[in-house]
Amino acid sequence: MCTRNEAPPHRGSASLLDCAAAEAAAPTPGLRGNRTHFSRASTAGAGVLIALVLGSSAAFAQGPNLGKPISPAEIAAWDISIMPDGSGLPPGSGTPAQGSSVYVAKCAMCHGASGRGGSAAALVGGSPLTTGIDTTKTIANFWPYATTLFDFTRRAMPWPKPRTLANDEVYALTAYILALNKLIGENDVMNADTLPKVRMPNREGFIVRFPERMP
Ligand code: HEC
Numbered sequence: 262m263c264t265r266n267e268a269p270p271h272r273g274s275a276s277l278l279d280c281a282a283a284e285a286a287a288p289t290p291g292l293r294g295n296r297t298h299f300s301r302a303s304t305a306g307a308g309v310l311i312a313l314v315l316g317s318s319a320a321f322a323q324g325p326n327l328g329k330p331i332s333p334a335e336i337a338a339w340d341i342s343i344m345p346d347g348s349g350l351p352p353g354s355g356t357p358a359q360g361s362s363v364y365v366a367k368c369a370m371c372h373g374a375s376g377r378g379g380s381a382a383a384l385v386g387g388s389p390l391t392t393g394i395d396t397t398k399t400i401a402n403f404w405p406y407a408t409t410l411f412d413f414t415r416r417a418m419p420w421p422k423p424r425t426l427a428n429d430e431v432y433a434l435t436a437y438i439l440a441l442n443k444l445i446g447e448n449d450v451m452n453a454d455t456l457p458k459v460r461m462p463n464r465e466g467f468i469v470r471f472p473e474r475m476p
Pocket of ligand 1: 369
């Protein structure tokens with residue numbers, strides 16, 4: 262070790278700088294010993310760590326033995342989201358006229374005759390949103406994508422019995438509601454091809470976070 266008062270024997274004068282350089286070039290035996298010890302310890306530590314990681318991944322592979330494996334068919338039953346571009350729409354079709362009779366039987370008791378509203382919201386009409394923030398938001402003045410009407414009706418309606426409608430019934434109801442709102446013609450057929458092409462009035466009324474994912 263160099264100290265401020267210690268002069269190396271082979272030199273007449275010494276500075277602190279010389280001392281620091283000498284120590285860096287030749288660490289003391291004690292220090293070197295410590296380093297060796299440390300590196301042995303870290304090798305052992307790494308070994309334990311690897312054993313732990315291997316052990317725990319084996320445990321994960323086994324799982325906690327809870328529940329049971331889920332089959333692709335079971336996942337498909339829940340995987341019912343319809344994207345704005347229509348991906349996920351099932352086979353089937355329906356017209357406004359077909360939807361009208363389903364509506365009378367299964368929807369009118371809450372949404373009123375011809376979708377004009379009852380105990381539940383009107384499905385037709387709506388003031389322009391430019392009339393103010395408190396304006397009631399409806400399918401016609403707010404919803405940006407027609408495909409959402411299919412998704413929502415299929416997953417959530419009729420309110421007391423969701424997911425009981427056949428796909429053809431949902432296409433027909435969607436067609437009926439869109440026709441009531443004069444967004445499609447009275448004889449237009451809605452299916453996986455035509456529904457995504459229906460342009461909703463408020464289509465451009467949103468700030469899209471991921472434009473590249475939109476149709
Ligand atoms: C028992 C009453 C009831 C019946 C029957 C019913 N709905 Fe609804 N519906 C509701 C309620 C309540 C809501 C609001 C749900 C919510 O906000 O989560 C709603 C919401 C909706 C909406 C969304 C409206 C909007 O502007 O947000 C649509 C579309 C809709 N229903 C369609 C239908 C269709 C189609 C049927 C027939 C198959 C139907 N409903 C049958 C009670 C009903």
